[in-house]
Amino acid sequence: MTSAPEPPSAPDPRVVKALRDVVGADHVMVDPDLTASYASDWTGRFVGMPSAVIRPGTAVEVAEVIGLCRAASIALVPQGGNTGLVGGGVPLAGEAVLSLRRLSGITDVDGRAGQLTAGAGASVADVQAAAVVAGWAYGVDLGSRDSATVGGTVATNAGGLQVLRYGATRAQLTGLEAVLGTGAVVSHLGGLLKDNTGYDLGGLLCGSEGTLGVVTAARLRLVPPSPERVVALLAFSSTSDAVESAFLLRRALPDLQSLELFLRAGLDLVCRVSGAPPPFADPHPAFLLAEVAGLTDPMPAMAAALDSVGSVADVAIATDSTRRAQLWRYREGHTEAINTLGAPHKLDVALPAGELAAFVDRVPGVVADADARATTWLFGHAADGNVHVNITGVAPDDLTVDGRVLSYAAELGGSISAEHGIGTAKRPWLHLNRSDAEIAAFRSIKGALDPAGILNPNVLLPPP
Numbered sequence: 001m002t003s004a005p006e007p008p009s010a011p012d013p014r015v016v017k018a019l020r021d022v023v024g025a026d027h028v029m030v031d032p033d034l035t036a037s038y039a040s041d042w043t044g045r046f047v048g049m050p051s052a053v054i055r056p057g058t059a060v061e062v063a064e065v066i067g068l069c070r071a072a073s074i075a076l077v078p079q080g081g082n083t084g085l086v087g088g089g090v091p092l093a094g095e096a097v098l099s100l101r102r103l104s105g106i107t108d109v110d111g112r113a114g115q116l117t118a119g120a121g122a123s124v125a126d127v128q129a130a131a132v133v134a135g136w137a138y139g140v141d142l143g144s145r146d147s148a149t150v151g152g153t154v155a156t157n158a159g160g161l162q163v164l165r166y167g168a169t170r171a172q173l174t175g176l177e178a179v180l181g182t183g184a185v186v187s188h189l190g191g192l193l194k195d196n197t198g199y200d201l202g203g204l205l206c207g208s209e210g211t212l213g214v215v216t217a218a219r220l221r222l223v224p225p226s227p228e229r230v231v232a233l234l235a236f237s238s239t240s241d242a243v244e245s246a247f248l249l250r251r252a253l254p255d256l257q258s259l260e261l262f263l264r265a266g267l268d269l270v271c272r273v274s275g276a277p278p279p280f281a282d283p284h285p286a287f288l289l290a291e292v293a294g295l296t297d298p299m300p301a302m303a304a305a306l307d308s309v310g311s312v313a314d315v316a317i318a319t320d321s322t323r324r325a326q327l328w329r330y331r332e333g334h335t336e337a338i339n340t341l342g343a344p345h346k347l348d349v350a351l352p353a354g355e356l357a358a359f360v361d362r363v364p365g366v367v368a369d370a371d372a373r374a375t376t377w378l379f380g381h382a383a384d385g386n387v388h389v390n391i392t393g394v395a396p397d398d399l400t401v402d403g404r405v406l407s408y409a410a411e412l413g414g415s416i417s418a419e420h421g422i423g424t425a426k427r428p429w430l431h432l433n434r435s436d437a438e439i440a441a442f443r444s445i446k447g448a449l450d451p452a453g454i455l456n457p458n459v460l461l462p463p464p
């Protein structure tokens with residue numbers, strides 16, 4: 001963990017009073033003991049110190065807060081569940097934190113259209129639960145579901161475990177409400193599936209990481225429920241066998257919901273940390289976890305698909321919910337298990353399909369060449385070409401390994417951020433994926449929607 005920075009000076013007491021008049025005295029905190037829990041990220045790699053924490057309860061209050069902060073030149077870091085992994089929601093330069101968690105209501109559930117409106121502070125798990133009550137499901141699922149918020153997942157265009165079937169968060173949006181850096185409230189929550197009336201502001205704000213506007217609510221499409229489920233854990237004798245099989249399974253199983261990759265070292269670590277027994281008697285180098293879900297029993301389709309994949313070395317199948325959850329723990333336990341080794345560098349990259357296996361095989365060597373003390377842990381969303389490269393044993397602010405890995409992914413035609421965003425962590429390398437012309441267009445958009453530059457000024461865009 002990096003050491004905590006010097007406390008920033010608290011905002012002018014007159015501004016604090018004005019903010020308290022808007023959101024209530026209890027919801028503007030300047031005492032470091034009270035603001036500490038908003039200061040660092042989930043991994044402990046990014047440690048900041050907010051000058052204040054402001055917790056509005058409505059979109060109108062958000063707009064008034066932005067107006068006051070703009071007039072007083074107070075930079076704001078929007079924060080939801082603080083589960084982001086690229087340092088984008090942490091006040092690293094003494095900014096004030098704008099916490100959206102109080103905007104947690106879920107309203108206007110439309111069981112016929114399969115849509116609902118969720119406040120920015122509602123968690124993904126809250127949305128999933130509300131969808132079930134309405135007879136539907138929510139297409140986004142991720143390991144941080146209990147804490148990650150709608151605002152945060154929209155701001156990062158979060159992906160997760162079901163992207164291959166339902167798309168990332170942007171694909172769920174049928175409308176958005178946000179307060180721009182100008183203080184203007186833009187609200188387009190009608191939820192029409194067809195609505196070609198100009199620029200898609202919701203699509204633009206989605207993935208903008210709090211740099212253009214503060215998301216206050218989202219209209220979300222729901223998906224039909226898939227109550228019948230089968231999970232298969234497949235073992236392979238090489239990464240390339242696992243990756244090739246992932247492509248075959250994707251084509252063979254239209255109801256494939258998730259397809260996750262992990263390796264022996266990560267599985268051993270998860271078993272050691274969690275106490276879970278190894279899934280197979282023999283050790284294997286690579287694994288796929290496949291979940292198929294539908295209205296009817298997916299087992300016959302899964303069995304036929306597995307028959308067509310010649311290279312499976314071992315298989316464990318789960319149909320009941322307890323055993324399915326046990327198999328999922330081997331994959332979902334990775335993040336927590338790696339965190340027990342110290343604050344990891346988390347490099348979330350995407351590769352073209354043809355380069356995925358080679359990247360997974362070679363990237364540990366790239367890391368070792370850059371820093372002999374580093375250990376590489378790999379897992380990810382195989383069907384999306386998305387690998388989470390986790391590196392332990394490196395100081396939080398030593399960026400040598402980060403640069404080498406991101407450059408290697410980009411050389412292969414990949415993305416330096418598949419689903420976590422750029423945040424503060426990857427700003428120096430945005431140019432690996434984006435041309436000067438694209439970055440100039442980004443700056444123009446930022447200048448138009450946040451002319452005073454008070455929203456997340458140290459996130460996404462590289463310093464000019």
Ligand SMILES: Cc1cc2nc3c(=O)[nH]c(=O)nc-3n(C[C@H](O)[C@H](O)[C@H](O)COP(=O)(O)OP(=O)(O)OC[C@H]3O[C@@H](n4cnc5c(N)ncnc54)[C@H](O)[C@@H]3O)c2cc1C
Pocket residue numbers: 042077078079080081082083084085087088089090100120141142143144147148149150151152153154155156157158159160161209210211213214215216335336419420423456459
């Ligand atoms: C165990 C674990 C598993 C994870 N798995 C996945 C995964 O599979 N896929 C994936 O994509 N991510 C994953 N993540 C990362 C993280 O959960 C996502 O990035 C999530 O979208 C962050 O949501 P949040 O509410 O915690 O946002 P925060 O961490 O609070 O903020 C993230 C970014 O969004 C901005 N922001 C937050 N709220 C708003 C708002 N209302 N308006 C404007 N900007 C805002 C912040 O300024 C920051 O830049 C995982 C994290 C953990 C800890």
